[in-house]
Amino acid sequence: MLLLISPDGAEEALDCAKAAQHLDIVDVKKPDEGSLGANFPWVIRAVRDAVPADKPVSATVGDVPYKPGTVAQAALGAVVSGATYIKVGLYGCTTPDQGIAVMRAVVRAVKDHRPDALVVASGYADAHRIGCVNPLALPDIAARSGADAAMLDTAIKDGTRLFDHVPPDACAEFVSRAHAAGLLAALAGSVRQADIGALTRIGTDIVGVRGAVCEGGDRDAGRIRPHLVAAFRAEMDRQASEYAADVTGTG
Numbered sequence: 001m002l003l004l005i006s007p008d009g010a011e012e013a014l015d016c017a018k019a020a021q022h023l024d025i026v027d028v029k030k031p032d033e034g035s036l037g038a039n040f041p042w043v044i045r046a047v048r049d050a051v052p053a054d055k056p057v058s059a060t061v062g063d064v065p066y067k068p069g070t071v072a073q074a075a076l077g078a079v080v081s082g083a084t085y086i087k088v089g090l091y092g093c094t095t096p097d098q099g100i101a102v103m104r105a106v107v108r109a110v111k112d113h114r115p116d117a118l119v120v121a122s123g124y125a126d127a128h129r130i131g132c133v134n135p136l137a138l139p140d141i142a143a144r145s146g147a148d149a150a151m152l153d154t155a156i157k158d159g160t161r162l163f164d165h166v167p168p169d170a171c172a173e174f175v176s177r178a179h180a181a182g183l184l185a186a187l188a189g190s191v192r193q194a195d196i197g198a199l200t201r202i203g204t205d206i207v208g209v210r211g212a213v214c215e216g217g218d219r220d221a222g223r224i225r226p227h228l229v230a231a232f233r234a235e236m237d238r239q240a241s242e243y244a245a246d247v248t249g250t251g
Helices: 010-018 041-050 068-080 096-113 135-145 168-180 193-201 226-250
Strands: 002-005 025-028 057-063 085-089 118-124 149-153 184-188 206-209
Touching (some): 010 025, 025 085, 085 149, 096 118, 118 135, 149 168, 168 193, 193 226
């Protein structure tokens, strides 16, 4: 399982760089513009410069409306600025067909510029609260649009968490559908260390966190701290070892 950490700018990215050995992907977002709020192109470039060259940079393009042209241009801006994972939050898409239309436009814009970039179709575990597409539809949307990964996050950051809206068995179904379609499966949404065991057992490929590695557990007022990143990774490694031992023991 890969660890994706989301600093809110270049300054926090330097703290991520201090913990580079403990993380896999540095994700650029702007939390005050939403769950998957897009940051500025110059911030993406600054983060790319701040972290080691072997660490891929991910960038969100926003909690986007159903406007394929607008979103495609935003996605191109992100990849031109140095991101190699492009995440699109399908906030304004109420049907799978709308989600597919947006994601196909994004995939074409991104892959025409950089074929090796990875496009992530992101939905929301609490979709019922905002009226967007069903979370379990995301793997099919991603597959039919040519994206590389399907992701779930939470849209409303009010203290509720991923598993509050999509329990572990439903997340396991999400992961299974993604893998059956040849996609990576990413999960986020106020994920805590206590969730790592369940995320490991269901086969999650990428776990995205911010609050869990910020001082005080506060994604908005807190700041990412290298020692908290290291602790989160240590728990990931411990859970992975326990799971591997259990599988070996029952195999």
